[in-house]
Amino acid sequence: xxxxxxxxxxxxxxxxxxxxxxxxxxxxxxxxxxxxxxxxxxxxxxxxxxxxxxxxxxxxxxxxxxxxxxxxxxxxxxxxxxxxxxxxxxxxxxxxxxxxxxxxxxxxxxxxxxxxxxxxxxxxxxxxxxxxxxxxxxxxxxxxxxxxxxxxxxxxxxxxxxxxxxxxxxxxxxxxxxxxxxxxxxxxxxxxxxxxxxxxxxxxxxxxxxxxxxxxxxxxxxxxxxxxxxxxxxxxxxxxxxxxxxxxxxxxxxxxxxxxxxxxxxxxxxxxxxxxx
Numbered sequence: 001x002x003x004x005x006x007x008x009x010x011x012x013x014x015x016x017x018x019x020x021x022x023x024x025x026x027x028x029x030x031x032x033x034x035x036x037x038x039x040x041x042x043x044x045x046x047x048x049x050x051x052x053x054x055x056x057x058x059x060x061x062x063x064x065x066x067x068x069x070x071x072x073x074x075x076x077x078x079x080x081x082x083x084x085x086x087x088x089x090x091x092x093x094x095x096x097x098x099x100x101x102x103x104x105x106x107x108x109x110x111x112x113x114x115x116x117x118x119x120x121x122x123x124x125x126x127x128x129x130x131x132x133x134x135x136x137x138x139x140x141x142x143x144x145x146x147x148x149x150x151x152x153x154x155x156x157x158x159x160x161x162x163x164x165x166x167x168x169x170x171x172x173x174x175x176x177x178x179x180x181x182x183x184x185x186x187x188x189x190x191x192x193x194x195x196x197x198x199x200x201x202x203x204x205x206x207x208x209x210x211x212x213x214x215x216x217x218x219x220x221x222x223x224x225x226x227x228x229x230x231x232x233x234x235x236x237x238x239x240x241x242x243x244x245x246x247x248x249x250x251x252x253x254x255x256x257x258x259x260x261x262x263x264x265x266x267x268x269x270x271x272x273x274x275x276x277x
């Protein structure tokens with residue numbers, strides 16, 4: 001795990017799959033957007049649910065798991081990899097890009113568009129970012145905040161407990177609503193202009209968020225920008241799937257059970273088969 005050798009891209013076939021992985025089910029929000037925009041592509045989605053959430057793990061554990069996911073996908077001869085996890089991107093994407101020669105697309109909180117929205121349209125010039133604990137403490141993330149914070153107040157709101165509840169499909173539980181109220185109340189009181197979802201799990205909370213934040217607060221997530229960057233990279237490297245190819249997606253989890261399959265089916269909104277990683 002974490003070897004220094006350079007793993008080469010699959011240069012033989014544009015029909016090769018695209019690998020997508022997250023600490024758990026959160027990256028399904030990214031995978032769904034990719035499938036909708038790239039219907040001819042073969043996709044492999046991995047939920048590393050046995051280690052979810054990454055957000056409360058040490059830096060060493062996060063990096064080790066990211067290398068494990070990438071190594072598996074390289075063995076499957078994927079042509080590109082999407083790290084559909086903010087925490088994994090923050091801690092490991094630079095190492096991964098040195099390790100492999102295929103396009104690696106990461107996920108970063110949409111701080112730049114949120115800052116522009118607050119600057120041009122907002123009233124208070126305040127932006128809030130919901131994150132995991134690990135992301136909130138990451139230097140790459142803090143540097144991103146610094147870059148786009150000119151004349152904008154950036155409020156970082158770690159949200160321990162939310163990812164665990166989403167992994168259990170408990171978005172509508174009393175416990176989840178209680179946590180959301182706890183995290184959002186000070187943001188409502190501050191009348192922030194934009195709320196950035198700094199974890200790929202959090203888009204599954206958008207219906208709840210819309211009921212809890214004030215009407216003028218813009219909710220911003222990253223699935224479309226990530227998909228747009230993937231399309232750009234595939235086009236740049238001439239890796240786009242042929243138009244005649246029928247797209248598909250395979251689902252894997254490092255913690256398979258009837259519960260995991262049920263939860264992923266519920267979030268994907270159609271029946272899926274989850275295989276053992």
